[in-house]
Structures are given as C-alpha cells and as structure tokens.
Amino acid sequence: MSLNILTCNEENVTDVMYSAFEPIGRVLDIDRISILSIQDNSASFRYSWRADGSKNPLEDGFNIDAMTLLQRRLLSLEPIIIDDIDSIKEGAAAEYALLKAHNVASLVLFPLIDRQSVFGILTASILHHPQPWSQTQTTILSRLSTTVSELHIRLKTKTK
16 A cells, blocks of 8 residues: 555545555544645645545634644644543643544544655544554554655655
C-alpha cells in the first residue's frame, strides 16, 4: 500500500488514498480515516473514508483558531492520542464540542510534516464508544502519516 501511495500522481491520488484507507480502517476496526490540510488557521478535508459510507458533514472544513490543544500539539509535531474524548472536556472545550457533535469517542491525529512545518493532519476515529488505541493501530497509522507526508513532498517538488 505504501508503494502505491508513494508512486501515485496528482490525477489518481484520491483513488489511491481511498483504496488504502478502506482496508486499513476495516483491519484496524476504525470508523473514519481522513487527511486534513491546514492553512491560515483553517482545516479542510482532502481525503476521507468512512466505514458507514456516509458523507462528511465538515466537508467545507472548520476554523482551528480556538482549538488550543490541537495548535499546541501541532507546533510540537507530536501525535495526539485521545482514548476517550471526555478526558479533554475541561482543557480543550472547542475540540471536545466538535468531536462530540460528530459522535467521535476516540481519536488519533498525526501531523503531516513537510520538513519542519505541519501542512496537514491524518486523523482516525472510533465512534460511539471510547476505546484505547493499540500499539498496532498507532504504529500503522503513524507509518501511513509518514507515507502521506512523503507523497506531499514528492508532488510539491515535482510541480516546482
């Protein structure tokens, strides 16, 4: 799968992402996997897979100005692993409200990095019931985020 992602071109990147996300999501028992791009304090969905086939209600993206937990962690280039979103209710109200409104119970976010700056986020979520993220899940998703970052760098370099 990594090779398919790394060697795809701009014309088929959406199909390649979906064909990678779907089996990963099913094998790891994840309800949603998405790639968000970050620009000017706005996050927008580039690629998204949902196990139930539903449409993404946040397709137009969302503002991250008030999302202090997300912004701090993105600056540190560290992943965010939230086994139970209730654990962020007090310290990250904006993030909690957004996640709760979309039935997210557990979430991981991996920054997508172009050298030392974040250009996006790979997210994976489990709906309806909190669940600890296993080492296997986080390792595979971390590797996927690295692969997506490498693709971004290759495509960006190619267009210059």
